[in-house]
Amino acid sequence: MDAPADAYGTDRPEVRISDPGEVVAALPHLLGFHPRESVVLVGLGGPTGGRVGLTVRGDLPPAGAAGAAARQLVASLRSDAPTAALLVVVSDDPDDLDPRGGDEGADGALVSGTQLPHRPLVHELLLVLSAADLPVRDVLLVRRGRWWSYDCPYPCCAPAAGTPLPDGVSELAVAAVATGQVVAADRAALSARIAAPPGARGGMRAACTRAAARRTARLGAVGPAVLTDESWAALVRAVARCRPGPGGGGPLEDHEVADLLWALRDPQVRDSALQLALGADAAAAETLWTECTRRAPAPLDAAPATLLAVSVWLRGDGAMANVALDRAMDSDPDLALARLLSQGLAACLPPRELRALLEQAAGAGGPARRPA
Structure with missing residues (x-):
């Protein structure tokens, strides 16, 4: 769009x-x-x-x-x-x-x-x-x-x-x-930064299908609250692996990306992930959202694309934020967070005001899960 x-x-x-x-x-x-x-x-x-x-x-x-x-x-x-x-x-x-x-x-x-x-x-x-x-x-x-x-x-x-x-x-x-x-x-070159690698979509679709089955089984075994906590912990570990320098880890396997994509379908996990753009791991989180957006099939790419838009918007890159939100809205027009951010970007909300809104949401008892 x-x-x-x-x-x-x-x-x-x-x-x-x-x-x-x-x-x-x-x-x-x-x-x-x-x-x-x-x-x-x-x-x-x-x-x-x-x-x-x-x-x-x-x-x-x-x-x-x-x-x-x-x-x-x-x-x-x-x-x-x-x-x-x-x-x-x-x-x-x-x-x-x-x-x-x-x-x-x-x-x-x-x-x-x-x-x-x-x-x-x-x-x-x-x-x-x-x-x-x-x-x-x-x-x-x-x-x-x-x-x-x-x-x-x-x-x-x-x-x-x-x-x-x-x-x-x-x-x-x-x-x-x-x-x-x-x-x-x-602008097409910006879109290419989050385009799927050649030939990668088929393998990721299969990985996402298997991840959905694992998640359904886990939900029945431990319930939604525990599954949310486990999903957040997995996301924090993935962000740590994306840190630059010797503290980072190797590339994520397809099954790991697939589990993260389904984890981000949980609104609590996705909303908590917004706060990662505010802390010391902002760059690592942006790297993770970029990788997940590139490799995810629709509509699972909508959530990481939206988080990527927030990350790049906060550092003043409105061009990439527009491209990422276009990807999210094309993939899942019903994603409320993407629609809200798209309206804010169209209204030219400055990055400093977006940062203030995210900080206010965190301070008011909004997304509370933070990496240790």
Whole structure:
């Protein structure tokens, strides 16, 4: 399931970018991947109005859906209360025929026989942004290593011209490296990080079938409370094995992953597992959720994918959080936790606020099982 808009940029280093070329060159660092055939809104704010804030992205909508896409993008952007916006279209589509023809205008500005693509979408976005009282600093097209301004009437901005993207390492790129961000080639590359290994699904399905039988037998033998405690203990041991360095263990076997996947179907175990993203084992837990999501068949992948979304969201990786929640919602649309988190991410809940909610839940007698 595609989210209405991918939203990124919360709780990241504050960086100010003044030149439009710097902004479009920085989009991969703002988003976490190189956007393709996308429309992006960059929120601007701060005392001078030049601080880059929340960034929201959506796929270029099909004909007739521009208005709905514009409303969703702007609604997401407004959650960060920007004072202005920058609109960027990323597309390799060719130029459109210009209904104005190819003559020179009365003011001497260039009126070419073609115009930049996706103007109907740009028009819809400008209308919605105006209705939201959000000034637009510029409207840009990024295409094949160059950028254009839709508002520029001069020959340098003609469809056949454009300005090369700036070379060198930007301030935002330096900040991204400092925080450990890895920029993916595109959104599909993020999905590939949690895709099943080739040929692995058949073996895991069989392992999950056997694990279900073991769990049913164990439930009849010891009852639900004991089974929940045993499931949590197994999960804690698995997290310990995923710790980096000499304290970790070897890779998990299929039957071990299968037992964990069924353990996470227990709401008490799954809710307690949320707290693992807050402690010293946050990195190990993220490794475990990634591995379980990669190897799990649907719908058993929904729970670890949701936990993975929480882990990466808390460290500011909104791109991967969106991808993981898409996986969870596609696999099990009825998983309430995934739906709730998806709504929070669509509303651009900052990582610090998500962390506060999880800490509040733990302190108020919520998930109580913690590793020793």
